[in-house]
Amino acid sequence: MAKKKKSGPDLAARFAKLGEAITTEAEKALFDIGVKVKDHAARIAPKKTGKLAAGYAVRMRYRGKKPVAVVGTLVPYATYVEFAKDIGGKPYGKNLREPGRVLYAALDDNYNEITQMVADAVGRGLGAVEGA
16 A cells, blocks of 8 residues: 655644644743743852842743743842942942843853753654654
8 A cells, every 4th residue: 555645734734733842831931931940040149138039030921822830030230230330330239240231141151051941842742742
């Protein structure tokens, strides 16, 4: 018996399933990445009162159809810790890394692990569709 050829619509449906599976896994990984950055930021944030470290949170948002993990805080002085410098050009606050960007540092410090988390999510998405 001859093997049945796959049609264009069949291939399109298979690619659509792959895309959906990868997107689902990527969204899960995106939230996990946000949590990793949040937790690391809490560990390296200045801890005079502990409010900043305790105030970091992760929320999933969408820009159009694209999911975005937002890591931030409502602590009023967080903006100064993250971006501001004093008159002498040094970071605002004590014990801050140059230039004092806690969230950026948390992202940079975990770059390799985050890259692996993304690759793993894509792999899980690919593996979730049988016959792909």
